[in-house]
Amino acid sequence: SYNSRITGVGSYVPPQIYKNSDIEEMMDTSNEWIIQRTGIEQRHWVDENTSTSDLALEASKIAIKDAGLEASDIDMIVFATLSPDHDFPGTGCFLQAKLGIEDVTAFDIRQQCTGFLYGLSMADKFVQSGSHKNVLVVGAEVHSKGLDKTPNGRAVSVLFGDGAGAVVVSRTEVKDKTKDPHIMTTNLHADGSYAKELWVAAPGSAVGPDRMSHALVDEGLHFPFMNGKTVFVHAVKRMAETLMLSCKEMGVGIEDVDLFLFHQANLRINSKVAEVLKIPEDKIFNTIQKYGNTTAATIPLGMHDAIKANKLKKGMLVASAAFGSGFTWASGLWRY
Numbered sequence: 001s002y003n004s005r006i007t008g009v010g011s012y013v014p015p016q017i018y019k020n021s022d023i024e025e026m027m028d029t030s031n032e033w034i035i036q037r038t039g040i041e042q043r044h045w046v047d048e049n050t051s052t053s054d055l056a057l058e059a060s061k062i063a064i065k066d067a068g069l070e071a072s073d074i075d076m077i078v079f080a081t082l083s084p085d086h087d088f089p090g091t092g093c094f095l096q097a098k099l100g101i102e103d104v105t106a107f108d109i110r111q112q113c114t115g116f117l118y119g120l121s122m123a124d125k126f127v128q129s130g131s132h133k134n135v136l137v138v139g140a141e142v143h144s145k146g147l148d149k150t151p152n153g154r155a156v157s158v159l160f161g162d163g164a165g166a167v168v169v170s171r172t173e174v175k176d177k178t179k180d181p182h183i184m185t186t187n188l189h190a191d192g193s194y195a196k197e198l199w200v201a202a203p204g205s206a207v208g209p210d211r212m213s214h215a216l217v218d219e220g221l222h223f224p225f226m227n228g229k230t231v232f233v234h235a236v237k238r239m240a241e242t243l244m245l246s247c248k249e250m251g252v253g254i255e256d257v258d259l260f261l262f263h264q265a266n267l268r269i270n271s272k273v274a275e276v277l278k279i280p281e282d283k284i285f286n287t288i289q290k291y292g293n294t295t296a297a298t299i300p301l302g303m304h305d306a307i308k309a310n311k312l313k314k315g316m317l318v319a320s321a322a323f324g325s326g327f328t329w330a331s332g333l334w335r336y
């Protein structure tokens with residue numbers, strides 16, 4: 001069988017920044033509360049003409065160039081998002097058209113904050129099978145257009161930002177499994193018994209005679225609902241658990257890992273995971289302060305920022321973990 005590695009990384013955030021003080025003007029919240037509870041200082045939100053695939057396009061162009069490829073070299077697009085351009089078709093198809101790629105495998109992943117690692121795993125497995133050579137994996141979100149920005153929305157709306165990250169996963173030859181850059185393992189999990197702890201109820205076929213109606217909108221069922229405390233507790237437990245699983249599987253100790261790229265939902269979640277696993281804080285690369293939670297985009301966005309900050313260098317061993325709605329959670333280990 002074949003191996004895969006990450007050959008290109010890119011990201012993009014829309015230019016408009018909303019500081020916590022801007023959010024204070026929309027709802028009853030405070031800069032102090034948001035920073036203390038989450039670590040978030042600001043987020044980027046799109047203008048009215050920008051969609052998820054627009055952000056993805058910019059991130060993808062950078063990743064493809066970084067891989068030394070042309071868009072036409074991509075033979076599969078895996079698009080992770082919970083904020084698609086439209087209900088259907090998948091946003092991967094819209095991105096394909098914007099990239100001008102003719103015949104390609106394209107599909108979307110609906111695993112929310114865990115979406116990027118699910119996508120990376122799909123890419124790795126398709127490349128391993130020999131069927132595909134250069135897979136574009138994208139995590140991109142426009143949350144701002146789906147948030148309740150009235151005073152009722154403060155519990156959720158202060159948390160989320162817009163952005164996109166992309167990587168190219170390509171076939172590679174691995175001679176030395178400990179030293180050569182490649183994706184070593186991914187572990188994917190879900191527990192649907194917690195599906196309604198963090199979800200958007202409508203539109204949907206389970207909500208009544210119509211998928212969407214004025215009544216559903218009046219009730220606010222199209223806005224995300226989250227039981228924050230439950231999510232928090234499970235996130236810490238599951239991220240630590242799956243990280244250990246990936247490390248054990250590869251015979252890697254926590255101390256062997258050069259950089260930890262965690263999902264960015266809350267600075268306190270990542271500190272707790274660090275505490276549980278005895279990870280030195282300076283090995284964790286956090287970006288939530290600048291971007292808020294961009295769900296599927298957080299990990300590739302962080303990866304690109306870490307490269308630009310010279311914190312992630314070729315040859316480093318990277319461990320990644322995420323937790324989100326579903327519940328879903330995942331981890332991965334790769335040498336960059």
Ligand code: ACO
Pocket residue numbers: 028029030033034037038112113114154155156158198227228229231232235265266269293295323324325
């Ligand atoms: N501003 C000011 N006060 C607020 C705000 C706000 N934005 N939101 C809530 N409060 C108030 C509450 O009303 C409550 O007041 P009370 O004590 O008078 O009742 C108080 O602050 C504490 O609220 P909690 O919800 O208990 O605060 P908590 O410390 O749990 O923090 C948070 C909330 C930040 C949401 C946290 O629970 C969290 O980060 N949870 C995990 C989020 C996560 O991981 N999501 C997964 C990814 S998202 C995805 O997959 C789509």
